[in-house]
Amino acid sequence: MEFEKFKTMQFPRDVYVGHGVLPNIVPVAGRYMKTGSILIITGKITYDLAGKEVETHLQSAGYDVKVIKADKADVVNLQMVEEEASGKHIGMIVGVGGGTKIDLAKKASYDLNVPFVSVPTSPSHDGIASPRASIRKEKLTVSQEAAMPIAIIADTQILAKAPYRYLRAGAADVISNLTALLDWKLANRLHGEEYSTSAAAISEYAARELLEKSHMIMEGVEESVWLVTKQILASGTAMAIAGSSRPASGSEHLLAHALELSNPGTSIHGEQCAMGSVVSMFLHGGDWQVLANAYSRMGLSIRAKDYNIPDTVVIKALSTAHRIRPERYTILGEKDISLNASEKALEITGII
Numbered sequence: 001m002e003f004e005k006f007k008t009m010q011f012p013r014d015v016y017v018g019h020g021v022l023p024n025i026v027p028v029a030g031r032y033m034k035t036g037s038i039l040i041i042t043g044k045i046t047y048d049l050a051g052k053e054v055e056t057h058l059q060s061a062g063y064d065v066k067v068i069k070a071d072k073a074d075v076v077n078l079q080m081v082e083e084e085a086s087g088k089h090i091g092m093i094v095g096v097g098g099g100t101k102i103d104l105a106k107k108a109s110y111d112l113n114v115p116f117v118s119v120p121t122s123p124s125h126d127g128i129a130s131p132r133a134s135i136r137k138e139k140l141t142v143s144q145e146a147a148m149p150i151a152i153i154a155d156t157q158i159l160a161k162a163p164y165r166y167l168r169a170g171a172a173d174v175i176s177n178l179t180a181l182l183d184w185k186l187a188n189r190l191h192g193e194e195y196s197t198s199a200a201a202i203s204e205y206a207a208r209e210l211l212e213k214s215h216m217i218m219e220g221v222e223e224s225v226w227l228v229t230k231q232i233l234a235s236g237t238a239m240a241i242a243g244s245s246r247p248a249s250g251s252e253h254l255l256a257h258a259l260e261l262s263n264p265g266t267s268i269h270g271e272q273c274a275m276g277s278v279v280s281m282f283l284h285g286g287d288w289q290v291l292a293n294a295y296s297r298m299g300l301s302i303r304a305k306d307y308n309i310p311d312t313v314v315i316k317a318l319s320t321a322h323r324i325r326p327e328r329y330t331i332l333g334e335k336d337i338s339l340n341a342s343e344k345a346l347e348i349t350g351i352i
């Protein structure tokens with residue numbers, strides 16, 4: 001048989017991470033902007049935090065800059081951004097913010113086919129370096145294909161200003177790669193799903209680094225931000241190699257999404273992933289306590305009560321989480337987990 005395998009990988013070309021790297025937006029624009037204006041997508045708070053500075057640097061370098069302040073990453077705002085950009089000859093889009101602004105910017109860049117630069121202001125999840133965007137349509141959030149950033153400018157001085165809750169959530173999002181990898185291997189063994197050893201190795205490395213250094217993830221320490229951000233970027237690389245979110249998203253993410261749907265607003269993504277990874281590790285028969293201990297060292301609670309999520313909601317969410325993304329095979333299987341088994345797993349792991 002002839003060899004017919006092929007794959008495409010897209011990586012960011014420039015990654016600036018560390019203290020005071022924000023001014024590098026100017027050389028980045030110099031390299032990837034051909035003609036036209038630069039569109040900055042940011043929010044009210046994130047504009048003050050970093051958007052204004054990005055705008056000033058670019059304007060001083062002679063670029064024409066337009067700023068859009070949006071709040072949610074939903075279809076309405078996406079349309080607004082794309083209408084705003086149409087006919088204006090936008091040469092580059094810069095997303096400045098936490099998850100939602102980055103998501104909007106990367107989806108708009110993808111749709112409009114212009115280079116996208118990611119300037120995260122919060123280290124709360126691995127979306128700052130991935131080619132997937134979560135866009136809300138009515139009540140449902142769907143993960144869609146979006147632009148891989150051509151450059152990432154992650155200034156730890158700015159990221160350190162985000163509340164500590166976001167940092168430890170970002171760390172948990174990366175640590176939870178460990179269960180995503182078990183799910184991926186399972187899907188490979190049971191269903192022959194394409195598996196990439198190199199993507200898995202990088203994803204696992206990122207997770208283990210943070211697991212081992214969880215005692216160094218502390219409030220108010222810029223170096224903690226550095227540690228976490230580097231591994232968020234590594235996680236993004238793993239997804240770029242795999243060409244999917246598989247190395248970083250398995251059953252723990254299914255539970256996270258199920259919790260977000262059934263009890264929105266009280267817990268953030270990384271916290272939901274932390275809960276998900278502990279119970280998923282238990283279901284895999286792995287050492288879930290190692291994960292629980294690491295989260296506890298970072299001050300991250302995995303108790304649903306601490307996020308005002310009723311026990312019944314978590315039990316139901318775990319039992320039905322597999323329905324969220326049926327094509328993504330995980331330890332949660334293809335049938336609802338019985339409510340009894342779900343309750344037991346959550347009780348043993350201390351989530352309820």
Ligand SMILES: [Zn+2]
Nearest residue numbers: 125126173273
């Ligand atoms: Zn995630």
